[in-house]
Amino acid sequence: MTLAIALTCGLVIAAGGAAEDMHFSIEGVPANGLVGVPVVSPVPHEASPGSFALQAVGDERVLPAQLVPALGGKGVELCLVVLPGDADLAGQPLRVRRPADPVAARFRFEEDTVRGVLHLFEEGKPVLDYCFGMQLKEGVPENRRRACYAHPIYGLDGEAITDDFPKDHYHHRGLFWGWPDMDRDGKSVSIWDLRGVEQRFDKWVGREVGPVCAQFETDGGWYVDGERVADERVCFRVWPADEVGRALDVYLRWTAVDKPIVIHGQKQENKGYGGPNLR
Template sequence: MSFRALLTAALLLIAGPALADPAIGKRVDAVFADDAVTLTEAGKTVLVYRTKPLDPAAEPGRANYVGQLYAPDGTALTEDKPGDHPHQRGVWWAWMKVQADGKTVADGWYMKGLTYFVRSKTFLGDAEGGGTLTIDADWMINSGPELVYIASETTKVTVRPQKAGEKAGSRRVEFDTTIKSRVNALGLGGSEDDRGFGGFSIRLVEPEKLAFSSGGKTIVPNGSAITAGANMGFAWTDAASPAWAVGLACKANGQAITRWMLYNDRSMQNCVFPGRAPLVLRKDETLRLQETLVIRPVAKKKAP
């Protein structure tokens, strides 16, 4: 089967939630620590959600994100704080322009002037064998003499149970984030150049070995934001790389995001929202971001 077909198959799994198969006997659970929550399935790590920075003095903004994401066989699929772009995280959402009442006060992308205080973290399993981690966090500006509360956030991370049968071994992870403005005007904007990248991003391992596909077509990164379909597929082309394909779909306020910032060199992958011009939320207005990741096994020839 071609990589395009494999990517398409991974994307098709995004269409609906996976249902549990009683024969598998696996359940999603959570392990809580002071600085992180680890979601597991049948005792194996699915992802690690960082709720506090490892080094608060040096990097107070490195929190409220997924540091590690794993395939069902335990293969690490993401990098956190890679040497080439140490500000990048495993799976995260951030914007270079964070504004309060028309003034840029922080850069969440490079973790300057913004930190997060996680107020609560809870986990609830469901009848199908999956589970949802809920994180409630406050956005605090720390670039001035006093902390300024600018937004509240609730993020839900749902891990669907694996299935038996035709789609055995696939994993589905859903993110649902609501950001509420706590100032008169909260602005969120991407990079100042024509790429305008910002929003939900994922730093996959070995990006230089990735192939991209959307809507059944091969996508070739070109250094600019690319308009493609509502789903994007990623697969590693090297036999020694992860034997998995990843499908990603993103929405903002219920609308599919179709602009993508893709890299075949050492960097992240991003569904671009809202672009260079900031989205402005009036006080108590909300922005809802939804993303679905599907991880699917890929049969590969063994490396020589």
């Protein structure tokens, strides 16, 4: 099922925060859906992030909406969740407006600068931790130290559903990304099992929380023998949980600094694994 939002007129938000109306129509939402459907649309005009609401003409229902920076790019995107009871609004013109009263955010961040961990909560319940600082479990070899991955990721009952530093594969680390076979200027390295290359966090690009989603972006890099060989952009967008689960969008971008980096999946026995991985 393809989801799309058709833009029928523009949105302009002045520096002072005043907004002109913007109208959308939602297409492709299942009429008999059982869970909420996350919907995203680019906004082609200059706008500032913030909380909004969508309302059909002649209908009292209000859909919370949120403008957030586009993942990994320029501009902003409009995010909302269409609940099963609101699927009949598909195809109707929806007016975007600022709510009369402030809208409470469902999410909040807590940063632990000592441990190098960013905690994300939804209505007081843990959602995930992003490990931006170097991590090393007691008793694990020094060469397994790492950063830039998500762990723990929590289930709907608050249970951790990922693992870190498992004894059978010390290099496995929650939700991470890497390749076991990489070549840079004739040197073989591997982000997958932390051999000869290191991921490092540079800075936070941005963080957003609101009634619809939470989002954070970071800049970092890959280092070989202390030399920065690639830039890394990491973006997470986290949607509200429902009785079935939670949607999580992840955007990753890597740019070689000067010389090309060749990446492969695991060549041994043609296993082919590599890239994003969840332990």
